[in-house]
Amino acid sequence: MADQDAQTPVGIEPPALSVLRWDEPPEGPSVVLLDQTRLPAEEAELVCADVPALVRAIRTLAVRGAPLLGIAGGYGVALAAARGEDVAQAAVRLEGARPTAVNLGYGARRVARAHRAAVESGTGPEAAAAVALAEARALHQEDAAASGRMAQYGLDLLAELLPEGGGHRLLTHCNTGALVSGGEGTAFAVALKAHREGSLRHLWVDETRPLLQGARLTAYEAGRNGMPYSLLADSAAGSLFAAGEVDAVLIGADRIAADGSVANKVGSYPLAVLAKYHHVPFVVVAPTTTVDLESVDAASIVVEQRAAAEVTEFTSVVGAPSGGGAGGTAVAPLGTQAYNPAFDITPPELVTAIVTEEGVISPVTGVGLAELCARSSQV
């Protein structure tokens, strides 16, 4: 059933998405975002002219996804520097906007460090701000390059893991494409490369309750790239596995602990359990900037808890002007409490492989991860 609905021919590529850019109009610098709360209905820009506006955009998921949060954190610090504000304080505020994706703090701290080093070496405020901006741009470009390398490693891995013939039927969760990256993303970039090279038979897209990153964003990206895809309710994944329709699961990550535990969008862990039961590879694709060797294991990862309204209402994000979390239609009795973690944690023994820009580890071990990270800091 999966191979009947290819959409547009392979080889026609849409224009690149402008997901996040630095702008310097006469009225002052800003970070300009593609407002992801308005997709897919509208491709609207959101201009963040100061750090509080960017923090708001991060909290409401106008900008989201681990690698892009790192890039946003970096430009946010550059923005504070350009405005002559307290850069260290801006970095702390940005890092605190969301707790789980480690890239956010990585980006903010990295740019703040570059700025501080410039100031300490006697560089004046304007030149130090230029150093901060250059560092944010470098981070942005590195992420784009990492994305291309992960796509290649991921595709090579699929060729090793899966039998030849017929093409891959891949299941993905949340959104991991160009909307979360300086390049074409993490897990989604692997599926996209497979599509371009003719080896994607079908992409199964989990809708990703409660904020529907799969339905709103991954389906949007798959459609604009002409990929053959279908959307499913998260709870339909089990019967899809049982029907033998999934060859591999590909997901991204928000933080990978030193032992290989993977924090990713809530709903990832149940997929890993299903994949194990059905002997299907469960592959995590993430840059080494998502590995946090200071988080020893699952217990050291803070999982963001979000508002009950995201579960008790339909739906707080779609079309809400960068204000996800407000103004939905109630679907539960007034006053209903909710359990709404944004992420869950998959233990390393359920992960077949982790694909990074530095290579692949399989099986997933702490030693293997540490080696990959050492390689990346040597470059």
Ligand code: MRU
């Ligand atoms: O809450 P979000 O939308 O920021 O969550 C995003 C995810 O969980 C992604 O899967 C993760 O950041 C990996 S993206 C490369």
